[in-house]
Amino acid sequence: MRNYFNYFTEIEERFQQRRGALLLLSTLDWALIETWQEAGIPLGAVLRGIDAAFDKYETRQKRGRMRRVNGLAWCAQAVMDAAEELREAATGTTSTAREERDSGFEHERVAAHLETAAEALTNSAIAPQACAATAARVRELAAEVRASTTSGDDAHDLEALERTLTVLEEKLFAALTAAAPEELLVGLKEHAARELAPYRSRMGAVQLRQVEHQFVTKQLLVHYGLPRLSLFYMSQQ
Numbered sequence: 673m674r675n676y677f678n679y680f681t682e683i684e685e686r687f688q689q690r691r692g693a694l695l696l697l698s699t700l701d702w703a704l705i706e707t708w709q710e711a712g713i714p715l716g717a718v719l720r721g722i723d724a725a726f727d728k729y730e731t732r733q734k735r736g737r738m739r740r741v742n743g744l745a746w747c748a749q750a751v752m753d754a755a756e757e758l759r760e761a762a763t764g765t766t767s768t769a770r771e772e773r774d775s776g777f778e779h780e781r782v783a784a785h786l787e788t789a790a791e792a793l794t795n796s797a798i799a800p801q802a803c804a805a806t807a808a809r810v811r812e813l814a815a816e817v818r819a820s821t822t823s824g825d826d827a828h829d830l831e832a833l834e835r836t837l838t839v840l841e842e843k844l845f846a847a848l849t850a851a852a853p854e855e856l857l858v859g860l861k862e863h864a865a866r867e868l869a870p871y872r873s874r875m876g877a878v879q880l881r882q883v884e885h886q887f888v889t890k891q892l893l894v895h896y897g898l899p900r901l902s903l904f905y906m907s908q909q
Contacts, residue, residue, distance in 0.1 A: 679715050680705055680904050686719050687744050690726040700867045701744040703886030707879060709904075710838075713755045720758075721751030745871035748879065779817050782830070785906040786814035789899040793844075798896045802847030806840055810901060813837075830903065837901040844898075845889050852892060860888045860895075 683705055684697050697705075708718055725747035793807035813833065849857065864887040868880060875883070893900065 679709050682715055683718050683722070683744075686722050687747070690722060691741055697744060698867070699890050700864075700883065700887055703883050703890060704745055704748065706886045707882040708751065710882075713751065714758060717755040717758045718751050721754035722747045724754060725750035743871065745868070745874060745883075748871065748875045752876075752879070779820060781906065782833070782903065783814040783817040785903065786810050786817065786901070789901050790814065792897070792899045796896065796898060798898075799844075799847040799851040802844060802851075803898070806844050806901075809840060810837075834903050837903065841889075841901050844901075845892070848892055848896065848898075856895065857888070857892075860891045863891065864888055 680702070687697070687701075705718075722744075726741070728750070729741060729746075787810075790807040790810040793803040793810070796803035813836065817833070861884065864884045867887065868875075868884060872880065890900075899905070
């Protein structure tokens with residue numbers, strides 16, 4: 673399996689490949705991928721589920737005209753089925769394989785990403801105290817990343833850093849939710865409900881709630897011009 677941090681891009685590429693035409697993933701699609709990642713669903717299971725969903729779609733398409741697949745959520749149930757099959761197949765076995773790290777997350781790029789995020793948080797007009805505190809902590813993390821470079825410590829754990837950033841994002845979102853106007857939050861939830869409506873039959877209640885939460889989180893940050901801290905959103909340039 674490729675680098676842990678390629679989770680999003682590999683899923684996007686497989687979906688576009690199977691769809692047969694370029695289609696940028698929507699906010700809903702990215703929110704769904706986040707729920708899979710946070711649930712610990714392996715990349716291989718997601719890719720297998722996408723393939724299974726499109727194999728089924730192509731078989732049905734030969735029998736009659738079908739609407740084009742326009743969202744990753746169309747594959748949601750197939751992904752969950754593939755994840756369950758993988759868990760059952762892995763029962764009683766252990767794996768000692770370690771995921772390889774590529775050069776896509778050099779320490780300098782990670783530190784720059786964190787410093788850019790901290791700068792945006794410093795200038796926030798919403799929940800200023802929470803944003804300032806988060807910015808200060810993110811700058812500390814950036815300094816730690818740079819220190820690990822100068823000390824030659826190549827064992828810096830990016831996955832542990834990602835977990836810390838996830839906690840910081842959750843705390844920040846809670847502060848933003850408390851500070852945001854009620855009508856804004858209601859509007860975002862209504863927007864999420866409309867986006868999810870075509871896919872409700874393909875996702876369970878728990879998954880629907882998780883995706884809605886991720887969707888609202890993303891849209892709230894966009895509304896206030898605030899960054900994602902996660903390394904998944906680090907520029908690839």
